[in-house]
Amino acid sequence: MESFDVVIIGAGPAGLRCAETLGNSRLKVLVLEKNKEVGPKVCAGGLTGKDIEYLNLPQDLIDFQYDEIKLHVKNSCSTIKHSNNFAYTIDRKNLGQWQLKKLGQYKQIEVRTNSKVSKIEKKYIIVNNKKILYKSLVGADGSTSIVKRYLGIKPKDVNIAIQYIIPTNKYKEFEVFSDPELFAAWYAWIFPHKDYVSIGCGCNPEILSSKELVTNFKDWLGKNKIDISKGRYEAFVLDYDYQGHQFENIYLIGDAGGFVSGLTGEGIYPALVSGEEIGKIILDPGYKSKKIEDLLKVRGKHNQLMGLLIKYGKFRATIFYIGMLLLKIPYFRKKAIRFLA
Numbered sequence: 001m002e003s004f005d006v007v008i009i010g011a012g013p014a015g016l017r018c019a020e021t022l023g024n025s026r027l028k029v030l031v032l033e034k035n036k037e038v039g040p041k042v043c044a045g046g047l048t049g050k051d052i053e054y055l056n057l058p059q060d061l062i063d064f065q066y067d068e069i070k071l072h073v074k075n076s077c078s079t080i081k082h083s084n085n086f087a088y089t090i091d092r093k094n095l096g097q098w099q100l101k102k103l104g105q106y107k108q109i110e111v112r113t114n115s116k117v118s119k120i121e122k123k124y125i126i127v128n129n130k131k132i133l134y135k136s137l138v139g140a141d142g143s144t145s146i147v148k149r150y151l152g153i154k155p156k157d158v159n160i161a162i163q164y165i166i167p168t169n170k171y172k173e174f175e176v177f178s179d180p181e182l183f184a185a186w187y188a189w190i191f192p193h194k195d196y197v198s199i200g201c202g203c204n205p206e207i208l209s210s211k212e213l214v215t216n217f218k219d220w221l222g223k224n225k226i227d228i229s230k231g232r233y234e235a236f237v238l239d240y241d242y243q244g245h246q247f248e249n250i251y252l253i254g255d256a257g258g259f260v261s262g263l264t265g266e267g268i269y270p271a272l273v274s275g276e277e278i279g280k281i282i283l284d285p286g287y288k289s290k291k292i293e294d295l296l297k298v299r300g301k302h303n304q305l306m307g308l309l310i311k312y313g314k315f316r317a318t319i320f321y322i323g324m325l326l327l328k329i330p331y332f333r334k335k336a337i338r339f340l341a
């Protein structure tokens, strides 16, 4: 029977970053990915300055970069400009393939695609009907994590996000649309990429049902005269219910750990950071992760703001308008960019 020191389930940003962190050790690491290729994922591919800095991403991997974004609140629009670029788009396949390539230098790390883990037991997992033994197991398997289920954790806080991927280069600007009547505390977006655009929206189905969200999104697409006839419809959940990241020799990172922001849906950065930090904890069980603490602090603030926006539903539009006015003041703009991005 095969045996590994660390088995990582899921080759998304979290799992690949975790594997890379283990790269210079002597640990025998296996990354299992159910898809036939690494990278593609239902995602708008929006990044912020901190992702770029953290990853040291090569410029040619970035689709577009922006020093301004357009913020729409119902029928008003304001441009949020900053002295540096602070919003970026990237294709998820390109990001995944770049992360994967970096693992090529480590002989003791193996990545297997077409490898769906179907069962987890205390000392082994089952993949393609074969048992594989592990000493440490990392759940990097996203918002529908089998590892989280095995641990008996049922996520309570889950958002749904839907999008159309439309093959066009008509859209040039990075745009966010807040319309409390259609999207409650959440928003719709237009994120342009080199060969396509991601246009989508999200919300918590307990506040606005999935059916209502789809109907509202269709209304909004119609109002904004967005042609989706050539678009590919996609939908996925975002688990933002963090209930811990270490359970003896089993770890949860990225969306599996509920690290994604419930307010903005930003999940790539927390996936990368939690992946790296868990890698460090595996290497040194005494390591105390300040970065995970920081992620959880930001997460807490996002949840607080989201709670307020949900609670004051009737006044949401007013709150967004006030926010838009405050964003015109450089001091608040800087703070807001740091808070949200």
Ligand SMILES: Cc1cc2nc3c(=O)[nH]c(=O)nc-3n(C[C@H](O)[C@H](O)[C@H](O)COP(=O)(O)OP(=O)(O)OC[C@H]3O[C@@H](n4cnc5c(N)ncnc54)[C@H](O)[C@@H]3O)c2cc1C
Pocket: 009, 010, 011, 012, 013, 014, 015, 032, 033, 034, 035, 039, 041, 042, 043, 044, 045, 046, 047, 115, 116, 117, 118, 140, 141, 142, 143, 144, 145, 146, 161, 162, 163, 200, 235, 236, 237, 238, 253, 254, 255, 256, 260, 265, 266, 267, 268, 269, 271
């Ligand atoms: C519509 C939408 C738009 C989004 N837009 C953005 C955005 O613009 N910016 C941003 O930062 N975040 C965005 N997100 C969130 C972001 O996609 C996730 O937070 C991020 O991908 C999390 O990375 P991860 O590595 O934790 O999980 P994932 O990227 O989900 O990777 C998990 C991997 O595990 C694999 N897997 C799952 N189960 C198994 C199994 N049983 N066996 C083997 N492999 C398995 C999956 O195939 C997948 O490759 C968006 C999400 C959605 C749904």
